[in-house]
Amino acid sequence: MAGPARLTREDVAHVADLARLHLSEGELDLFTGQLASVLDHAADVASLDLAGVEPTAHAMAVTNVLRLDEPAPCLDRGEVLGQAPSVEDHRFRVPRILGEAP
Amino acid sequence: MTSGWQMVIGLEVHCELKTATKLFCGCPNVFGDEPNTNVCPNCLGLPGSLPVLNQQAVELAMAIGTALHCEIKPSTFHRKNYFYPDQAKDYQISQYDEPLNVNGHLDLPDGFRVGIERAHMEEDTGKTSHAGASGRIHGADYSLVDYNRSGVPLVEIVSDPDMRTADQARAYVTELRAILVASGASDGKMEEGSMRVDANVSVRTAADAPFGTRCEIKNLNSVRSLGRAIEYEAQRQIALIESGEAVVQQTRHWDEGAGRTEALRSKEDAYDYRYFLEPDLVPLVPDAEWIRAVGDTLGMMPAERRARLVGLLEESGGATDAQRDQITTVVDLGLDDLVVEAVAGGVGSGLALARTANEAATDADAARALDPKSYLELLMLEAGGLLSATQAKAVLAELFVRGGGDPAAIARDKGFEAMSEDSLAATVAVAVDGHPDEWGRYCAGDDKLAGFFTGLVMKATKGQANGKAVAAELARLRG
Known part of the structure; x- marks a missing residue:
């Protein structure tokens, strides 16, 4: 079958790490199998003969959807910060960040 | 630079x-508003919100591309995924493999050409501040986030690694800043973060040797920091190599106080951003007509503006080195129109340039907002000897405070002059009669001589005449 090399357990561990998901050893095994079959399904498309078929970049052939540079109302700050678990000095208070912004 | 070594510098500028x-x-x-007041479901990353591209942002990005001689191409937007609270939605929308502007260049004032790889659009992040004893990220107990800046339009301008000295890097940023301001795309305020520079620096032993391993330096908040950081970083890399160690590719933070760069992260823990095409946006495809229309709105670029002022000084024997510096200052601050209009109104080019570079430049925002006619009148009072340089500066300061006004009236308020309108016409007539050649040229259309006659009248009346009234009388006599 054409297509990318089969997904490894290390790939799944890496993707889980990027998504800040902590997976147990058992879950890694389970999801490696499940995710691999999802990708296999997508790989079926790669096995089709698509010579002469135009690539579809977007479901609708639309370009240049723009809005004018005109201000719209913002949300009320009290309401916005009221949704947050922690607030200080009118700012969202978040756990300590390790490292600079990427 | 240490002998036997050459630096290689490429710059990334966020504007x-x-x-x-x-x-x-x-x-x-808006910069500086109360925290979290300019936010909506979109820039807070709330479910169901959808992005819609700002046409003006696109046109300013195209203006930058045009000013940097780029090809403007069909482009798309991607999601750059990362976990960091400066973006509420956990990704930044940016242009990835199909940027709007590619393959341009920027010429430094000395003629050295720096290639521009790309200038792409993306959104800015929110502003984080780190609470705790250190105030720095290391040792912070927690962080606070203000999303006012989240979603502000940015253009990231990536140069080719063409620069070889810290001076060239400084000149590049200075010239780029001037271009961004002149194109109307940015206010160029590095101190407010509206222009931010990252430098990629490596060293090599010969100009034809392959590039060395580079480090990226962040946190460069001024042109001065940029130069210092590059010099420091190059020396650090040379010392490493000369002691037999290797340069590790990494991101480094410039510590302005300590005057050195510090490692932030190495390539091993470089981020995996998992870019993918932003499904909520469609491609941006500027056609030739749109590109031309944006180009047509572009004003004069700094190089042309400098040449224009140099041209004005030709009459007085050409610009001196000091005057070239003044010209650079005036153009950088966008005040060159004031000089041009003052000279057109009859003020000597040397005085107009000096007053603009030395005094008007101290409050460039106010100077740009000033009616050029008020500025011209003020300089005419000084040129005519009715105000001393010190008095003229005081009147200019007052014009800035008031946001404009009649310089003669301000001078009177300050007790510098006692103006009256007595016998204005007679005084003008005397001035005209005494200088038939100049009057002839003025009548033949040489409007600059209005300044000459105004100066005479001002001198004769010891400042009692009103510049506007003199101009009106001259125009009336000419018919």
Whole structure:
């Protein structure tokens, strides 16, 4: 079958790490199998003969959807910060960040 | 630079665009507002919100591309995924493999050409501050986030690694800043973060040797920091190599106080951003007509503006080195129109340039907002000897405070002059009669001589005449 090399357990561990998901050893095994079959399904498309078929970049052939540079109302700050678990000095208070912004 | 070594420098400049609203929503794009007041479901990353591209941001990005001689191409937007609270939605919308502007160049004032690899659009992040004893990220107990800046339109301008000295890097940023301001795309305020520079620096032993391993330096908040950081970083890399160690590719933070760079992260823990095409946006495809229309709105670029002022000084024997510096200052601050209009009104080019570079430049925002006629009148009072240089500076300061006004009236208020309108016409007539050649040239259309006659009248009346009234009388006599 054409297509990318089969997904490894290390790939799944890496993707889980990027998504800040902590997976147990058992879950890694389970999801490696499940995710691999999802990708296999997508790989079926790669096995089709698509010579002469135009690539579809977007479901609708639309370009240049723009809005004018005109201000719209913002949300009320009290309401916005009221949704947050922690607030200080009118700012969202978040756990300590390790490292600079990427 | 240490002998036997050459630096290789490439710069990435992030520039906030001067739009009324953010890139993908209608929240105001304003610096310095109360935290979290310019936010909506979109820039807070709330479920169901959808981005819609700001046309003005696109046109300013195209203006930058045009000013940097780029090809402007069909482009797309991607999601750059990362976990960091400066973006509420956990990704930044940016242009990835199909940027709007590619393959341009920027010429430094000395003629050295720096290639521009790309200038792409993306959204800015929110502003984080780190609470705790250190105030720095290391040792912070927690962080606070203000999303006012989240979604503000940016253009990231990536140069080719063409620069070889810290001076060239400084000149590049200075010239780029001037271009961004002249194109109307940015206010160029590095101190407010509307222009931010990252430097990629490596060293090598010969100009034809392959590039060395580079480090990226962040946190460069001024042109001065940029130069210092590059010099420091190059020396650090040379010392490493000369002691037999290798340069590790990494991101480094410039510590302005300590005067050195510190490692932030190495390539091993480089981020995996998992870019993918932003499904909520469609391709941006500027056609030739649109590109031309944006180009037509572009004003004169700094190089041309400098040449224009140099041209004005030709009459007085050409610009001196000091005057070239003044010209650079005036053009950088966008005040060159004031000089041009003053000279057109009859003020000597040397005085107009000096007053603009030395005094008007101290409050460039106010100077740009000033009616050029008021400025011309003030300089005419000084040129005519009715105000001393010190008095003229005091009147200019007052014009700035008031946001404009009649310089003669301000001078009178300050007790510098006692103006009256007595026998204005007679005094003008005497001046005209005494200088038939100049009058002839003025009548033949040489409007600059209005300044000459105004100066005479001012001198004769010891400042009692009103510049506007003299101009009106001259125009009346000419018919």
